[in-house]
Amino acid sequence: MKLFNYFRSSASFRVRIALELKGLPYEYAAVHLVKGEHKKDEYAAVSPTGLVPTLVTDSGEALEQSMAIIEWLDETKPQPPLLPRDPLGRAKVRALSQLIACEIHPLNNLRVLKYLVRELKVEEEAKNDWYRHWVRTGLEAYERELARLPESKFSYGDTPTMADCCLVPQIFNGRRVNTPEDGLPRTMAVFNACMEHPAFQKAQPSSCPDFEK
Amino acid sequence: MKLFNYFRSSASFRVRIALELKGLPYEYAAVHLVKGEHKKDEYAAVSPTGLVPTLVTDSGEALEQSMAIIEWLDETKPQPPLLPRDPLGRAKVRALSQLIACEIHPLNNLRVLKYLVRELKVEEEAKNDWYRHWVRTGLEAYERELARLPESKFSYGDTPTMADCCLVPQIFNGRRVNTPEDGLPRTMAVFNACMEHPAFQKAQPSSCPDFEK
Numbered sequence: 001m002k003l004f005n006y007f008r009s010s011a012s013f014r015v016r017i018a019l020e021l022k023g024l025p026y027e028y029a030a031v032h033l034v035k036g037e038h039k040k041d042e043y044a045a046v047s048p049t050g051l052v053p054t055l056v057t058d059s060g061e062a063l064e065q066s067m068a069i070i071e072w073l074d075e076t077k078p079q080p081p082l083l084p085r086d087p088l089g090r091a092k093v094r095a096l097s098q099l100i101a102c103e104i105h106p107l108n109n110l111r112v113l114k115y116l117v118r119e120l121k122v123e124e125e126a127k128n129d130w131y132r133h134w135v136r137t138g139l140e141a142y143e144r145e146l147a148r149l150p151e152s153k154f155s156y157g158d159t160p161t162m163a164d165c166c167l168v169p170q171i172f173n174g175r176r177v178n179t180p181e182d183g184l185p186r187t188m189a190v191f192n193a194c195m196e197h198p199a200f201q202k203a204q205p206s207s208c209p210d211f212e213k
Numbered sequence: 214m215k216l217f218n219y220f221r222s223s224a225s226f227r228v229r230i231a232l233e234l235k236g237l238p239y240e241y242a243a244v245h246l247v248k249g250e251h252k253k254d255e256y257a258a259v260s261p262t263g264l265v266p267t268l269v270t271d272s273g274e275a276l277e278q279s280m281a282i283i284e285w286l287d288e289t290k291p292q293p294p295l296l297p298r299d300p301l302g303r304a305k306v307r308a309l310s311q312l313i314a315c316e317i318h319p320l321n322n323l324r325v326l327k328y329l330v331r332e333l334k335v336e337e338e339a340k341n342d343w344y345r346h347w348v349r350t351g352l353e354a355y356e357r358e359l360a361r362l363p364e365s366k367f368s369y370g371d372t373p374t375m376a377d378c379c380l381v382p383q384i385f386n387g388r389r390v391n392t393p394e395d396g397l398p399r400t401m402a403v404f405n406a407c408m409e410h411p412a413f414q415k416a417q418p419s420s421c422p423d424f425e426k
Binding site: 048049050051061063064065067068069071072075076087088090091092094095097098099101102103105106107112115116119120122126129130133141144145147148 | 263280289305307315316339343361
């Protein structure tokens with residue numbers, strides 16, 4: 001398998017975590033978003049959306065959208081599972097994942113921040129306020145969701161799930177703009193448990209071959 | 214089942230389509246977003262996120278996030294299926310769904326538009342440009358994705374899937390700001406096929422009990 005991705009892309013980071021959790025080797029293909037490599041013809045041949053990540057399977061299929069890729073990995077390489085077996089548990093894990101992937105991250109990705117600055121002439125500090133606002137609002141909702149669930153080591157149960165694959169990169173992103181982390185005890189305990197796990201360590205931006213300070 | 218939702222919410226609309234496609238009766242609980250009913254204590258008891266939709270199951274579980282709800286419906290009431298059986302087909306349908314639900318819709322929902330106006334002092338026309346920009350950019354990507362797939366009546370194959378549940382409400386939303394629909398032949402053909410289907414007609418905003426012009 002070959003993963004087209006970027007060290008700082010949090011959607012890419014989600015898939016890297018899933019691959020590491022499942023112990024699956026993959027070829028790392030760096031797409032430098034800041035240099036605009038995702039907009040070039042070479043990458044357009046891989047991804048019609050021009051977004052990262054794309055996972056090219058061993059049979060040559062190009063899979064897009066991080067949660068869809070993680071579900072495909074879970075269906076085709078089931079061990080260890082990243083979703084519970086029961087439909088209710090699966091719904092809860094998917095909802096936690098989507099609370100990050102649909103409610104927080106889309107507002108803070110690079111193309112959106114660029115639009116704020118270039119088209120809407122938003123100043124640096126207001127841009128960072130926007131970023132922090134959506135991360136903090138989303139993480140507070142995540143905390144309230146966790147509060148409805150039984151105590152557990154990870155977001156849902158005592159082994160990592162797709163929800164943790166989504167949460168950890170979002171916390172990394174939030175830190176880039178100094179998002180406050182107080183008042184989120186369950187969420188931050190889960191984050192800390194994840195970061196003690198070798199799969200999350202291996203997948204983090206600073207472990208990537210294209211990492212830049 | 215009881216669906217907490219709002220006629221104009223496109224995430225609500227997705228779930229209504231899925232319920233109609235499966236022929237499942239449900240109680241319609243209106244949450245008036247413009248009047249702020251989603252922020253009141255009554256709804257907070259149902260949804261910790263304060264977002265719509267929430268589906269309360271017959272056993273009293275509150276399920277959130279539209280794609281998670283649709284997948285739960287598909288796992289617990291499998292006929293007719295809203296996702297293909299094979300992992301690759303499932304990955305494609307999920308990716309199309311997420312192209313709408315993660316890349317377009319989050320940028321245009323009510324709370325985001327309010328932030329643009331109230332905090333960033335964005336004028337009406339620039340707000341509408343923002344809205345159209347993300348809808349159009351996303352639909353162009355959707356069209357390129359469809360172009361990689363075999364010709365079919367709906368987004369993926371000749372029966373409706375979760376992707377169509379996501380696409381149709383997004384087209385409705387785009388029309389509110391006069392998003393151009395030229396150059397999207399496959400996408401618009403799918404939309405038109407959907408709108409001839411009774412399930413999509415019954416689920417549309419103008420068929421809802423809380424509809425307002």
